[in-house]
Amino acid sequence: MTNGWVDIKNTDMMLVMGGNPAENHPCGFKWAMEAKRDRNAKLIVVDPRFTRTAATGDLFCQIRAGSDIAFLGGVIRYAIENNRIAKEYLTNFTNAAFIVKEGFKLPEDGLYSGFDPATQTYDQSSWNYEADGGASSAGLPAKVAYDLTIENPRCVFQLLRKQYSRYTPEMVERVTGVPKEQFLKAADLFTSIRTNGDMKKVATIMYAVGWTQHSFGTQIIRTAAILQLLLGNVGRAGGGVNALRGHSNIQGATDMAGLFDSLPGYLKAPIPSDVDFKTYMTRTTPTASKPAPWDSFNYYSNTSKFAVSFLKALYGDAAKKENDWAFHYLPKVDRNYSWTEIWDNMYRGGVKGMFAFGMNGVCIGPDSQKNIEALKRADWLVVGEIYPDETSEFWRSPGITPEEMRKINTTVYRLPCAGFAEKDGSMTNSARWLVWKNAAVPPPGQCRLDQDIVAQIFLKVRDLYKSEGGKFPDPILNLTWAYAVPEHPSLGEIAKEVNGKAIADIVDPKTHQVVLKAGQQLPGFALLKDDGTTSCGNWIYSGSWTEAGPQLARRGTEDPSGLGIFPNWAWSWPANRRVLYNRASCDPSGNPWDATRKQVWWNEDAQLWVGNDVPDFKADSHPKDHMGPFIMNPEGVGRIFGPLAAFADGPFPEHYEPIESPVANLFHPQHSNNPVVKKFSTPADKYGTTAEGFTVICTTYRLTETYHYWTKNNPVNVEIMPEPFVEMPVELAQELGIRGGDKVKVTSARSFYIAKAFVTKRIKPMMIDGKKIYQIGLPINQGYRGIQEDAGKVAKTIANRLTPTVTDPNSHTPEFKGFLVKIEKV
């Protein structure tokens, strides 16, 4: 989230799309209810189903799964047409006034300029700003041509207007199924906070995986971000673009970069053309790109400080300037190694082994049967879990005969891990709050702490390389491991390593005083150096465990401003800032847009930015220097236009159909789908069409009472949600002769799913361009091991057997929501 959970109470207007927080984030959603109750805030819900979130809303639009860009594009068009834009915010805090170079073409026919059909990729060089003075540049130009009147036909604002001019209310109805009048009500209500450009009110957008789990998911989020920038809602209390996120520490796991393409703190993973550290730094360190009179903090210009400090944390003395900071110890990432690639490669025999720690790959899919097939071909699997699960038992999954089992040669280790109550350590919630927790009980039986297991495995591997040698042992032998008890690293020791420390005394260049002694914990990332004198495991977490102690364990319950900031409860990244980009909560001269919600402001006497929240800005930058609030962008401003390689599929979002769709793209049928999305091609990868009888749109979701594949082991949760179901419209049920409670079989091109029909009025049939379309939904939480499964009380079925193996080309997230099925009674 750019903002946070408690901050939602500050809002005047909420749009919830691609998410269902009343059911999936119930305790966080109370803040939306407080906004309604205390501020008379309104809630608009747009969803394929009339969910419990919708039931608390003021306006509901039922939408066809996957047509969100069409809807949001229509709202952008509405806002511009009705002068409901934050003009001063727009021209000063975004790239709306930047002029885009000649040769850039919008995708009226479905393609941007630069598409190469042979490789199915874009040459993105035309997606760039025009350089002031006309100079040509391959990268972003240092000086950007701009027009503050935003009338130049090639300025970002005019291109935005042109892009969404096609997204008329009539088109929105035809594509999304939302009736025109209903859409206009929603567009009017949402943008009403900016009537005639009045800046006092704020709107927030909340979303979850209903947006991310599409082959254009990144662009759906982009549409929302553009809308929020247009309306001047980013950086403001009660505003922002807010991902509700799934797991207790999914934010932390993202920040810590347990993902193939990044390193902790969102450093980019090195690639093969980074032949040395300098080249890596040149490639990944942006240079400012902006109108000449403006300032850009361009905070990623400090990348070398983050990167060197990270390498020092990992390799200590073995990382020296002379050996390029041990840069070559890290693998060079030469291609896509993401989730679906792992399973595809394992299926093809490349990946031989896997560690699955608290992640049930078989139940997650997509195309679960492909994942099971892949595991059959692997040599070894190590599962760290607290309950028996589908992944560890793939070899005896339903349908596997004893003869087949004898041919499965995978060795599977199942290690009993610690439960949440048995581990201390920190977790980061959606609001970027790092919160320390304590262990209440020791692990039972022979269970071991997860960190101990990883430590012990690594130390054994290291011993083997020490005694036997082997391929390139250097990074293994030189990895820092200074924990007091090497086989039981304390999470406090690790947290301190992540925060970082000074390796040599740090001297203030102006006063020549020692500000930090060698060995002391860093107070924050501002002191990081790229000369090897600082060490830091994750620069954005620097400040979480300082000399003053574990900031992330603080328990201050005060909220002096009343804005839900709670500055002394735990610690948020970065630098305990609670609302990101909060300088944008003030006008260009440094005064809050709304005096009743003062987050930060410019104090002329002190010549500093001060406030109730920590300013997300250079503290002493005078407003007249016009430094942009979006300090992590090279432009310093919010990107309405996403230039060059920012996105694989376009600088503005365009409506594309899900890969499995019942209709052609009404904007451009000749390019229905996202042109850069690739399909997989093993026999286990099948994609369905309406011609084959797959005519019903299917989506998947989770339930309030269950947590994915975990709570099927908990008697309480199982009692209140005992079995899976297929949620389907009453009209469809009648057509098929199905009554509530009848067993039904849902089939996709890949596999099938059997459960009881749950017949409802809350997913009405939709008219998509005159064609009647049905949507159904499935909860994901069942499998073949669980209390009910083991007792034979439910079919051993996995929802993700149905889902397709296509992904978003930016985030590589699979299209779990919006695929085609057929249904029959069984």
Next chain:
Amino acid sequence: MDTSRRDFFKISAMGGAAVSFLGFDLAPAYAQLQELKIARAQETRSICPYCAVGCGVLIYTIGDKAKNVTPQVIHVEGDPDHPTNRGTLCPKGASLHQDILNPRRLLKPEVRRPASDHWEDISWDQALDEIARRIKKTRDDTFVEKDTQDRTANRCEGFAWIGGCTDTNEFNYLVVKTMRSLGVTYIENQARV
């Protein structure tokens, strides 16, 4: 008066003395409090492991640590001090007691051997030794030192790591630290899906 939720509960425990603070008599309620099972429990602050709201939870245990008795969990409830959930929990968080104390918990390491139809017990030492040996063999068999253009690669493409989103930041850092040093490129977690 300005009373935090935590203080409210503490004042309540003072029984009659609370009248002057609150203006009404808590004696009858106090009589009830004397039977609270958590009255003599150790309170531990934790975080619900499920969704990304990250509700604060309080875990109550009894057991005298001085006598080396393993603490027993007797109750789990929301943390009233936590600014986000303020003591509330959803059906998942509210049933955490049965996640902590659950007969289905895996309690010992097991292995399924090739072609086998069952799990066998295995000791930790043997399991970890075998796993370490497998890592080394797979890594040595599949390690790419230089790519086809003779550029440094230092990649181990032979095995993958998945998971981490319901585990701590410190655990995730250890995973990144060790896996990247082994050259692993297939490293993913739930954030991807």
